[in-house]
Amino acid sequence: xxxxxxxxxxxxxxxxxxxxxxxxxxxxxxxxxxxxxxxxxxxxxxxxxxxxxxxxxxxxxxxxxxxxxxxxxxxxxxxxxxxxxxxxxxxxxxxxxxxxxxxxxxxxxxxxxxxxxxxxxxxxxxxxxxxxxxxxxxxxxxxxxxxxxxxxxxxxxxxxxxxxxxxxxxxxxxxxxxxxxx
Numbered sequence: 001x002x003x004x005x006x007x008x009x010x011x012x013x014x015x016x017x018x019x020x021x022x023x024x025x026x027x028x029x030x031x032x033x034x035x036x037x038x039x040x041x042x043x044x045x046x047x048x049x050x051x052x053x054x055x056x057x058x059x060x061x062x063x064x065x066x067x068x069x070x071x072x073x074x075x076x077x078x079x080x081x082x083x084x085x086x087x088x089x090x091x092x093x094x095x096x097x098x099x100x101x102x103x104x105x106x107x108x109x110x111x112x113x114x115x116x117x118x119x120x121x122x123x124x125x126x127x128x129x130x131x132x133x134x135x136x137x138x139x140x141x142x143x144x145x146x147x148x149x150x151x152x153x154x155x156x157x158x159x160x161x162x163x164x165x166x167x168x169x170x171x172x173x174x175x176x177x178x179x180x181x182x
Contacts, residue, residue, distance in 0.1 A: 069122040070158040073098075073130070077110040079167040083144060083174035084137040085110070088163070090119055091131040097121060118163070123154045132163050134176055150178035 073090060085107050090098040098119045102110075110116065130150045138144030152159065160181035168175045 068156050068158075069124065071119075071121055071123045071128075071154065071161070072117060072158070073119040073132075073161045073163065075110070075116045075118050075163045075165075076114075077107075077165045079111075082139050082167045082172060083134075083165060085134065085165065086136040088118065088135075089133040091129075091133075092121075092123070093128055094131075115162075123159070125154050125156060127151060127153055130161060130178060132176070132178060134163075134165065138174065139172055144174075146174075146176050148176040148178050150180070152180060 071092075075088060077085065085102050087099065087101045089096065089100075100118060106116070128151070130152065131147055132149075133145065133147045135143075135145050148163070150161065152161070162179045162181060164177040164179055166175045166177065167173075
């Protein structure tokens with residue numbers, strides 16, 4: 001928390017110094033040179049603020065989700081002719097950690113190769129069970145609800161899991177898998 005305050009104070013001091021150093025112009029007609037100089041200073045200030053914001057986001061991620069306890073769950077869709085995704089529910093150790101409803105644009109992005117981060121959180125070292133429940137429309141437009149389960153061992157390093165929805169051409173059915181990233 002002290003780091004956030006220190007960075008915020010530095011940004012405030014930077015802004016104060018920047019505007020204190022800007023050249024004074026007459027109140028009636030500012031010169032074009034002065035305006036261009038001010039525009040450049042404002043653009044530089046915007047870049048600095050964006051950089052500080054990115055640094056704060058990275059610092060927040062590291063503080064909230066240290067690698068020793070971090071678990072992240074992602075979702076990908078391969079082809080998707082036999083299943084139209086509507087929602088996903090995630091449970092870890094029989095506790096609901098995420099419910100997500102999809103829009104058509106999000107489903108379209110997944111079909112084009114996108115990967116969605118569904119959850120990032122902290123877990124203790126040891127055995128855990130992930131249950132992912134998929135809801136949508138299956139073959140021939142019928143309502144479809146299937147679950148996939150994975151028991152995994154959480155070590156002291158970060159754990160990454162991927163939920164995969166894959167079409168099975170042989171069965172004309174969707175297949176739901178959970179894959180551990182190495």
